[in-house]
Every structure is written in C-alpha cells, then in structure tokens.
Amino acid sequence: MDGVRVGKRIIGADSPVTVGWENFGRVEGGTVKRFIFTWFQPAVLVALVLFWMYAPESIAKTSTAIGIGIGFKALLYVLEWVSPRYKSWRLTWKELVVDLFYVAIAYTLIRAVGKHFGSDVWAEHILAAFNWEKFAWFTDMPLLLQAFLITLFADICYYWMHRGMHNWYPLWLTHSVHHYITQLNINKGSIGSPIEIFLIGLGIGGFFDFLPHAALLAGSLGMAISIYQHANIRFNTPRWWGYVFNTTEHHSVHHSQDFEGSRSNYCNTYIFLDRIFGTCVDGEAEVLGMEGGRRMSIWEQMHYPFTEAWKTSKAFVQRRLHPGASGSTVPAE
Amino acid sequence: MSSVCHCGSTLRVNLPLIDTIWRVRGSLPLDTAAPASEIFARLESLFEVAGTSYEIENDALTFRKKDPLSQDKMSIYKSGTLNVCHQGEGRSLAWDMQSPALMFCFCLPFFFLGVAWLLDESRTPSFVFTGIFAFLYVVGRILEPRLFRAELRRRIAGEVNGDMGAPAHS
Numbered sequence: 001m002d003g004v005r006v007g008k009r010i011i012g013a014d015s016p017v018t019v020g021w022e023n024f025g026r027v028e029g030g031t032v033k034r035f036i037f038t039w040f041q042p043a044v045l046v047a048l049v050l051f052w053m054y055a056p057e058s059i060a061k062t063s064t065a066i067g068i069g070i071g072f073k074a075l076l077y078v079l080e081w082v083s084p085r086y087k088s089w090r091l092t093w094k095e096l097v098v099d100l101f102y103v104a105i106a107y108t109l110i111r112a113v114g115k116h117f118g119s120d121v122w123a124e125h126i127l128a129a130f131n132w133e134k135f136a137w138f139t140d141m142p143l144l145l146q147a148f149l150i151t152l153f154a155d156i157c158y159y160w161m162h163r164g165m166h167n168w169y170p171l172w173l174t175h176s177v178h179h180y181i182t183q184l185n186i187n188k189g190s191i192g193s194p195i196e197i198f199l200i201g202l203g204i205g206g207f208f209d210f211l212p213h214a215a216l217l218a219g220s221l222g223m224a225i226s227i228y229q230h231a232n233i234r235f236n237t238p239r240w241w242g243y244v245f246n247t248t249e250h251h252s253v254h255h256s257q258d259f260e261g262s263r264s265n266y267c268n269t270y271i272f273l274d275r276i277f278g279t280c281v282d283g284e285a286e287v288l289g290m291e292g293g294r295r296m297s298i299w300e301q302m303h304y305p306f307t308e309a310w311k312t313s314k315a316f317v318q319r320r321l322h323p324g325a326s327g328s329t330v331p332a333e
Numbered sequence: 334m335s336s337v338c339h340c341g342s343t344l345r346v347n348l349p350l351i352d353t354i355w356r357v358r359g360s361l362p363l364d365t366a367a368p369a370s371e372i373f374a375r376l377e378s379l380f381e382v383a384g385t386s387y388e389i390e391n392d393a394l395t396f397r398k399k400d401p402l403s404q405d406k407m408s409i410y411k412s413g414t415l416n417v418c419h420q421g422e423g424r425s426l427a428w429d430m431q432s433p434a435l436m437f438c439f440c441l442p443f444f445f446l447g448v449a450w451l452l453d454e455s456r457t458p459s460f461v462f463t464g465i466f467a468f469l470y471v472v473g474r475i476l477e478p479r480l481f482r483a484e485l486r487r488r489i490a491g492e493v494n495g496d497m498g499a500p501a502h503s
C-alpha cells in the first residue's frame with residue numbers, strides 16, 4: 001500500500017485509510033433522511049446548550065444529565081440502525097452482550113468504587129474548600145464561555161494523556177487493549193483493560209450529586225460532541241463541524257490498523273487541538289484493530305497488560321544476564 | 334452412516350436439561366441427493382475463517398473456534414459437530430454445538446444480582462442490568478440458533494457463495 005502524505009507522515013501505508021473529506025461516504029436515501037443526518041449533530045448541540053443555560057436549578061442536576069445521557073445513547077442505537085457507516089461493523093448479539101457487560105461494570109462496580117475513592121470524594125473536598133471569591137473573574141464570565149473553557153482545559157489534558165499513552169510503553173500496555181476493537185459502535189468507548197477503565201472511571205466518574213451549573217453545561221457540551229466518536233453512524237454534517245470537533249471519522253483513523261493513522265486524532269472533543277499540535281488526519285478507516293485485527297477475548301482483555309508487562313520485563317532481565325544471546329536485539333516498538 | 338448421529342433428540346433425553354443453556358442442537362431436512370461431501374463443500378466458507386479449525390470425516394464435520402472475529406457468523410460457538418444423517422426415507426443435517434457466549438450471558442444476571450446485594454449504592458443500575466442481561470439471554474438463545482439454521486439453509490440451497498459479511502478489505 002502506498003499511503004497518502006499528510007504533513008510529514010505517510011498515512012495508510014500498512015492498512016487502508018481514506019484521507020480527505022471529499023472521499024468520505026455519504027448518507028443515501030430520501031430528502032428527509034438526508035436532511036436529518038445533515039443537521040442532527042448541530043441541532044442536538046444547540047438544543048442541549050439552550051437546555052442547560054435556561055434550565056431552572058430544580059432541574060439542572062447531575063441526575064438529569066445522566067438521564068439525558070442514557071436516553072441519548074438509546075437514540076443513537078436507532079441512528080446506527082437507520083444509517084450505519086459500514087456494514088462490516090454491524091452489531092451482533094455477541095458484540096452487544098460483551099459491550100453491555102463493560103457498560104454495566106462502569107455503571108455498577110466502578111461507580112461504587114468512585115463513590116469511595118474517586119472523583120466524588122475529591123470533587124466534594126474541592127467544592128467545599130473552594131474559595132469562590134478568588135474565582136470571581138471566572139464565575140463572572142458568561143455561563144457558556146465558562147463551560148467552553150472547562151471543556152477546553154479538560155480536552156488539553158486528555159489530549160496529552162492520550163498521546164502519552166501511545167508513546168510510553170507502560171501506559172500503552174494499558175491503553176492498547178482498547179485498540180484491539182475491530183468495529184465501532186456507541187458502547188465501544190467503555191471497552192478496555194480494567195486498569196484504564198478504573199483510572200478513567202475514577203477521574204471523570206462525575207456521579208456526585210452537586211455540580212455547579214457551568215460544569216453541567218460543560219459536561220453536556222462535551223457529550224454532545226464526543227459521544228459520536230465510537231458511533232457507527234454515517235452523517236452528512238457540514239464541514240465546519242469536522243474542522244472544529246472530533247468526529248467518528250477522525251476517531252476511526254485513530255483506531256485504524258495503520259500504525260501512523262493510529263498515532264493521529266488524540267483529542268476527545270476538539271479536533272483543532274490535533275491541528276495545533278500537528279497530529280490531525282482528516283480521514284476515515286474501516287479496517288480497525290491491532291495485530292491484523294486479531295480478536296481479544298474478555299478474559300485476555302482483563303489480563304493482557306499484566307501478562308505482557310511480565311513477558312517484557314522477563315525478556316529485559318534475560319537480555320541483561322545474557323547479553324550475547326540470540327534474543328539480544330531490541331524489538332521494534 | 335455415522336454411528337454417533339445426533340438426529341432427533343431421543344439420544345439425549347436422559348441428559349439433564351441444564352445443558353440447553355449453552356448447547357445448541359438442531360436439524361434441517363435435506364431435499365437434495367447430494368453426498369455429504371458435497372453438502373459440506375457448500376458450507377465450507379462458513380468454517381474457512383480466522384480462528385477456526387475443522388475436519389470432515391465421512392458424514393461428520395467437526396469444528397473448533399478460538400477468538401472468532403466479530404462478524405463471524407458462528408462467533409458464539411466454540412466447538413461442535415454437524416452430521417449428515419439418514420432418517421427413515423429422507424436425510425437431514427443435524428448439529429450439536431457448544432456456546433460459551435450463551436453461558437456467559439446466562440451467568441451475567443446472577444453476577445449483577447450479586448453486585449446489587451454487595452454494593453448498596455449500585456443497587457438500581459445493577460438491577461437494571463440484571464434485567465437487561467436476562468432479556469438478552471432469552472433473545473440470544475432463541476435468535477442465534479435460528480440465524481444459524483437460516484444460514485445453513487441458504488448455503489445448502491446455493492443462495493450464498495463466499496462470505497457476504499466479511500469486511501471490504503482484508
């Protein structure tokens with residue numbers, strides 16, 4: 001495969017990646033269907049922003065946000081069925097069971113752990129100890145601007161954390177499990193090694209009941225953009241959306257079997273961060289996964305980071321003890 | 334004629350019902366006079382997929398799967414046997430397969446009931462997922478064997494050549 005030059009890199013040399021918006025598939029069907037799939041994403045974003053900006057305090061609660069999140073996911077299931085991006089990503093019974101198993105773990109076990117050790121605990125402390133007067137310069141800003149700045153800050157952190165995961169071996173061991181998925185659908189964000197799930201769950205669990213209004217708006221802003229990244233939905237959304245926001249197309253390149261492709265589009269919400277930091281590829285990919293798309297069982301997903309770490313350290317020690325032995329060449333990353 | 338033919342259920346009535354949780358058995362009457370080798374040749378593309386090994390011996394096809402791909406039409410099964418059997422006048426194709434995926438889904442409601450019992454703060458979502466997985470188990474236990482049967486019927490009738498569900502590239 002030749003691949004396509006994007007900046008200084010060749011994308012799609014190992015595995016097919018479609019580069020360039022003009023080469024993407026389009027939504028097929030009647031006028032109404034095409035209209036819906038052109039304006040759905042911007043319309044939902046505007047609706048959610050308006051809701052959280054004008055919702056009275058009695059409604060503007062975390063439980064409402066969780067309820068909206070669940071309802072919205074259910075709606076996206078329908079969209080995946082009406083307008084799938086790839087037939088080869090079709091949801092099967094087994095995929096659904098396995099995906100929902102991870103979702104269920106997140107909503108039960110990890111949520112319970114989070115209540116005791118995670119974000120809920122420190123968020124409560126921070127919110128209680130917060131000297132709101134010192135942050136008047138921030139809290140006096142328009143609500144929407146506050147929310148945007150919160151999501152921007154969170155996404156800059158996410159970008160570098162994620163990029164670090166792809167560049168530092170111990171972190172990559174943990175994150176690579178998530179990259180073994182071979183097809184996308186809205187639940188695939190929940191799949192990964194238990195360490196990663198717990199770390200993310202503890203960090204952004206966000207199940208505490210009291211949150212400032214701006215944080216709730218920020219949360220739904222982030223959701224209205226990044227929830228699509230693992231979706232198997234074909235949209236015709238106007239170009240400006242994909243210029244600013246992370247899309248399922250961008251994220252499919254990140255999950256591509258192509259090595260350089262997978263080292264692109266690290267953001268969660270704002271793809272312009274990847275543009276600024278030089279890792280953006282405006283493309284899409286259908287062939288996903290690691291090691292030629294090998295399937296990883298749930299059991300292997302659970303133990304892979306540990307067993308791989310054990311194998312690697314054993315090989316390292318053996319190289320040190322027997323420098324001349326045949327295994328002395330350092331394996332490629 | 335194979336001596337370990339699984340046609341009909343009479344051979345298995347004395348086994349406990351419990352194995353129907355993860356075991357899928359069924360049969361399809363054959364309205365063709367084609368020999369067993371020809372029948373299996375029509376089914377072969379189902380088994381020539383990543384992670385699957387199989388062998389054909391006389392009237393029986395035995396397969397084993399390890400980590401089948403997502404779009405594998407038989408991804409829920411781990412092992413099994415398909416037999417061409419003679420039943421009175423006619424012939425039929427019968428199968429007997431094991432599905433750890435069905436077993437896994439069957440266990441999930443109990444697992445989340447346990448979570449609900451252990452962790453008070455996760456009670457509601459645990460009960461919800463208990464219900465969801467119980468429902469999914471019933472759906473899978475009914476739907477998956479039907480899909481498999483329909484797939485066999487189409488292939489034996491010659492309506493499917495090659496693998497339609499495979500990704501566009503490989």
Ligand SMILES: [Zn+2]
Nearest residue numbers: 162175179254
């Ligand atoms: Zn990644």
